[in-house]
Amino acid sequence: MNIVIxxxxxxxxxxxxxxxxxxxxANVSIYTDDTHVSYSSCGLPYYIEGNFTDYRALLVRSVEEFNAAGINVYLQSxxxxxxxxxxxxxxxxxTDARLEKYDRxxxxxxxxxxxxxxxxVNNFDNVYTVRKIEDGIAIREKMLQSKRVVxxxxxxxxxxxxxxxxxxxxxxxxxxxxxxxxxAFDTDISELILKRLESIENRNFKxxxxxxxSEIIGENKTATAIKTISGKIIETDMIVLSSGVVPNSELAKDAGITTGESGAIKVNKLMQTSVPNIYACGDCCEEPHLISGKSVWxxxxxxxxxxxxxxxxxxxxxxxxxxxxxxxxxxxxxxTTMSMTGLTEKEAIESGFNPVCAIVSKPDIVPYMxxxxxxxxxxxxxxxxxLLLGGQAIGSLGADKRINSLATALxxxxxxSDFRNNDLTYSPPxxxxxxxxxxxxxxxxSRVSNHC
Amino acid sequence: MNIVIxxxxxxxxxxxxxxxxxxxxANVSIYTDDTHVSYSSCGLPYYIEGNFTDYRALLVRSVEEFNAAGINVYLQSxxxxxxxxxxxxxxxxxTDARLEKYDRxxxxxxxxxxxxxxxxVNNFDNVYTVRKIEDGIAIREKMLQSKRVVxxxxxxxxxxxxxxxxxxxxxxxxxxxxxxxxxAFDTDISELILKRLESIENRNFKxxxxxxxSEIIGENKTATAIKTISGKIIETDMIVLSSGVVPNSELAKDAGITTGESGAIKVNKLMQTSVPNIYACGDCCEEPHLISGKSVWxxxxxxxxxxxxxxxxxxxxxxxxxxxxxxxxxxxxxxTTMSMTGLTEKEAIESGFNPVCAIVSKPDIVPYMxxxxxxxxxxxxxxxxxLLLGGQAIGSLGADKRINSLATALxxxxxxSDFRNNDLTYSPPxxxxxxxxxxxxxxxxSRVSNHC
Structure with a gap:
């Protein structure tokens, strides 16, 4: 059996x-246009920051490890x-084009x-995006010679x-x-994040x-400033674009595989596309939302x-x-930890719920510690x-802990009412x-009709 | 209405x-033989450690605050x-004895x-227990003049x-x-805790x-050593007893209120004792265990x-x-964080379950951070x-986070199978x-019959 990934x-x-x-x-083969396989893209900001100096720490499994397991890996393919x-x-x-058979x-x-x-946007060498290993390496190199970034x-x-x-x-x-x-957060939480970050003394960011x-300005392939629609010009040594992502679903779409409203590939609960022996998974496909029931990306x-x-x-x-x-x-x-799960208030309304919410701000551990x-x-x-619909937390490093408990509840x-007397662990630290x-x-x- | 607490x-x-x-x-009164009211007993070890120097940080509400809210507090009563x-x-x-009416x-x-x-055990001034504010103060004072403790x-x-x-x-x-x-943990986890603590270099504890x-040795109200049943004599400047607690249920029992096997007061789900207008709550009473269904203390x-x-x-x-x-x-x-929820393996067997378990040891965040x-x-x-029955975690400070998610699942x-694809938050830090x-x-x- 030939399995192509x-x-x-x-x-x-x-x-x-x-x-x-x-x-x-089975004969299992991975084809990728990338120069690397099996890596932690989420770790790139921390590599750029300098938390570790060898980018190879981001690699999960090497080509050799795949090969040793009997899996063929074709890079830049x-x-x-x-x-x-x-x-x-x-x-x-x-250098080459070929056809490969697949069963799955x-x-x-x-x-x-x-x-x-x-x-x-495409005319300069110092305008970056952050997705692949090479992106991280290039940004870090440039950053070490730069004073300003947009x-x-x-x-x-x-x-x-x-x-x-x-x-x-x-x-x-x-x-x-x-x-x-x-x-991605509700407005009230977004505003708190802004306030929190802007309260940092001697901050060097705006x-x-x-x-x-609207425009990137520069010469000889080097950007030197950006211009905004309001007419601001901000000089810079480098620019990083992090305006979101789009699914790589064109290949599937061109083949006639169904995509969803988001543009990502539609799959059923078995991760099966509209073609039974073709599956999709990861960032190229949609998935059901556990609370709204909608197909989301x-x-x-x-x-x-x-x-x-x-x-x-x-x-x-x-x-x-x-x-x-x-x-x-x-x-x-x-x-600052920023964490969320489930629906935002806005998404809850869009999904047909009648949301109410509560917010508390308090010390994350007992204040005498x-x-x-x-x-x-x-x-x-x-x-x-x-019914619990979602939640958002910002604060010190323990903020995510509460969101994981809430995710489990969702x-x-x-x-x-089910949750309110949950036996969560307690000790002053x-x-x-x-x-x-x-x-x-x-x-x-006290805000839901179904009192408790 | 008179409410007596x-x-x-x-x-x-x-x-x-x-x-x-x-x-x-209502006329609400608290009677306590303590010299303080409303305090964090759990914080005493951290006060002793010196995380904060004023014991009053442990007080949650003062007598004055209770009085201002219209609540009478009678200390040493x-x-x-x-x-x-x-x-x-x-x-x-x-100096005084009196009778007070209650409706509840x-x-x-x-x-x-x-x-x-x-x-x-009762003959020396430097043998302590840790429960009340005064205990914490006395232990800290003595500790600052001591070199050895048992x-x-x-x-x-x-x-x-x-x-x-x-x-x-x-x-x-x-x-x-x-x-x-x-x-309180299963044997395998207890052993790991011991191993972990004993791996600390230059440790000054045993x-x-x-x-x-078996015996405390000393003179003039000052203990100077303990003797064990195996014949060991360990010299010391102070001794702290932390061998567990017993419920203060004698008062209730003497009045004819039903107590449980543990010795603590039996209550129903409304925290009502065997006498309808008498309630019990906190460390003096039993409560139902959510997994075993048993009454536990x-x-x-x-x-x-x-x-x-x-x-x-x-x-x-x-x-x-x-x-x-x-x-x-x-x-x-x-x-070292040590955390648990639900039943241990031993308790699961005692409760009529057929427990299986899995253990993983791994980095708590991505290892390149x-x-x-x-x-x-x-x-x-x-x-x-x-059915999930319980769990135990030891490790770095984030270990408790997983136990809270598990508690929610319990x-x-x-x-x-319900839990395995839980959408927990992820980011390298x-x-x-x-x-x-x-x-x-x-x-x-893979170890439960109900495969997933």
Whole structure:
């Protein structure tokens, strides 16, 4: 049996390793246009920051390890076409083109950075995106010779890069087209993140919200400034674009495989596309949202790993449904933890719920302890049923802990009332006597119709 | 309406504050034989350690705050008798005895240290227990003049004290009658805790397991050594007894209120004792275990707070069931986090389950990050049904995070299969791509009959 996997960063690498274990006799091949396989893309901001100096720490499995496991890896080998009736893929390298047969195909083509519509955006060598190992190496090299940087976009990756650059002494300008930073969060939480970051003394970074970069200015392939639609000119030594990603779904779409509203590949719970022997997993495909029931596109490394595993199991004939995602995420920026799970208030309304929410801000552990930090925690529930819908936390490093407990509650479709007396651990170095998560549930209880 | 509350540390203080808000016209009084009211007993080891210097940081609400809220607080006023037919309590202070009427009585008498059966245990001034504010003050004072200490008992409090004394430069001997330290954990985890603590270089502490202190030796009210049943003599400047606690339930029992097998007061889900207008909450009463369904006695500050609130609501006529506890706990000893929830393997067998378990030891965040620590995580499930039963974690500071997610899963009665694709947050500073909790679930899945 020939199993072809297109793409090998997270989902593809996981799928290959898993399916080879399940079907040791199968011929398993990974084709990727990348120069590396199986690496932690999420680690690039920390490599750029200098938390470690050898980029090879980001590699999970080497080509040699794949080969030793009996898996073929073809780097810089782009699949240009999927021929569904023939069950073949057209693979092109720099020098060669060939057709490869498949019995099962797993598409794990991932996502790529969105390139905003900016004049000259492709004309300079010091304009970067952050996705591949080479991107990280190039940005770090340039950063070490730079004094100023412009980051376009203030989402998770934008703020992780902000930390990296600030810690390396650069003056950072962040341009955000929305009226607020970290727009994945609800407005009230976004505003708190901004306030928190802007309260840092002697900070060497500035946010420009409601601003769009219209043009990049420079000469001899070197950008020297950006110009915004409001007419601002900000001089810079380098520019990083982190305005989001788009799914690499064109290959599938061209072959006639169904894509969803998001543009990503549609799959069922078995990670099967509209063509039964073709599976998709990771950042190139949609997944069901566990709370809204909608098909959503939440490209995240943790999900990619799970989906790669599930796709492999199903492709190997072992029925394994993937129930869906919550969109749980966490990110750090300069000692601020930002974390979320489930639906935001806005998404809850769009999904037909009647959301109510509660917010608490309090110390994250008992205030007499030396390492006390703070947490602001927002939890959203459906007013009518009390069903928990989502939550967001910002604060010190322990903020993500509460979001993981909440994610578990969302997975179990718990109500506020179910959760409120949850026996969470307590000891002064770890929590307040009544955990912030229980405090917020107690308040929320009084706001849902289904009283508790 | 007269509401009398006996005891005012955690459950009693919480109950008083809550019921006064619910019934503003009621006459609410706290009687306690203590010299303080409403304080964090769990914080005493950290006060002793010197994390903060003013013990008043441990006080949650002062007498003045209670009075301002219209709540009477009677310190050093011991309730000597509950007269059920008369609905009165007999209160004795040093100089005075009087009878007080109650319409609702809330018993929150807490627990007291177990005094082991040791010759001369009560004859010396430098033999301590850790429960009240005065205990903390006395131990800290003595510690600052001491070089050696013997701790009797190696449970949560024993190990918290170990940290406190070690950080203050004392030579510490811990005597444990069991064959292992931290015997609340399963044997394998206990052994790992021991190994971890004993791997600390130049450590100034020693564990003696399978040892019982038979006698305390000294003169002029000053202990100078302990003698063990195996004949060891360990010289010391002070001795702290932390061999567990016993419920202060005699008052209730003498009045004819039903107590359980543990000796603590039996209550129903409304925290009601066998006498309908008498409630009990906190360390003096039993509670249902959410997994085993048994009535258990798990005296913990976080539970006491919840029960105090629930007792107040029900005493005020607002139907509020308390579903029970998981026995979730966490403790720190010298950078080791030890945390647990639900049933241990041993308890699972005793409760009629057919437990299987999985253990993983791995980095707690991606290994290329500078603050990487480690975690060993054990999760227990029922082989037949896949129902999650409990778990234990030891490791770096993030170990408790996984236990709180697991506690939430236990509360929801999730199976291994329900949990395995839980959308937990991931980012390199916070987790591994596949969280240790998901790793352990994946292994556990293959060991339960209800495959996933």
């Amino acid at each position: 297109i793409g090998g960063v997270a989902a593809g690498a996981k799928a290959a390793a898993k399916i080879k274990r399940l079907l040791p006799d 782009k699949v240009e076409k999927i021929l569904i009736p023939q069950q073949q893929v057209l693979v092109c390298s720099n 195909l797993i598409i794990a083509t991932g996502a790529r950075p969105l390139i905003p519509n900016i004049i000259n 980051i376009v976009g203030s989402g998770f990756i934008g703020l992780e890069l902000l930390e990296a650059f600030v810690k390396n002494g650069l003056e950072v300008s962040v341009i955000e087209k929305s009226n607020r930073i970290m727009a 946010f420009y919200t409601n601003e769009i970069v 939440v490209p995240l490394g943790s999900t990619a790993n799970k989906e790669g595993r599930v796709a492999a199991l199903n492709a190997a004939g072992i029925y394994t449904p993937f129930e869906g995602v919550l969109g749980s995420a966490v990110s750090r920026c300069l000692n 030396p390492d006390v930090g703070d947490i602001t925690l927002k939890v959203i529930a459906d007013k009518t049923t009390g 997975l179990a479709h718990m109500t506020v 770890y929590s307040t006597t009544i955990d912030p998560l229980l405090d917020v549930m107690n308040i929320l209880c | 006996i005891g005012g540390v955690a459950a009693g203080a919480k109950a008083a504050a809550k019921i006064k808000r619910l019934l503003p016209d 011991k309730v000597e008798k509950i007269l059920i037919p008369q609905q009165q309590v007999l209160v004795c202070s040093n 009585l809330i018993i929150a008498t807490g627990a007291r240290p177990l005094i082991p059966n040791i010759i001369n 701790i009797v008992g190696s449970g949560f409090i024993g190990l918290e004290l170990l940290e406190a004394f070690v950080k203050n430069g004392l030579e510490v001997s811990v005597i444990e009658k069991s064959n292992r330290i931290m015997a 564990f003696y397991t399978n040892e019982i202190v 798990v005296p913990l500050g976080s539970t006491a707070n919840k029960e105090g609130r629930v007792a107040a609501l029900n005493a005020a006529g607002i139907y509020t069931p308390f579903e029970g506890v998981l026995g979730s706990a966490v403790s720190r000893c010298l950078n 500078p603050d990487v620590g480690d975690i060993t995580l054990k999760v227990i499930a029922d082989k037949t049904t896949g 509360l929801a009665h999730m199976t291994v 916070y987790s591994t791509t596949i969280d240790p909790l998901l790793d352990v679930m994946n292994i556990l899945c």
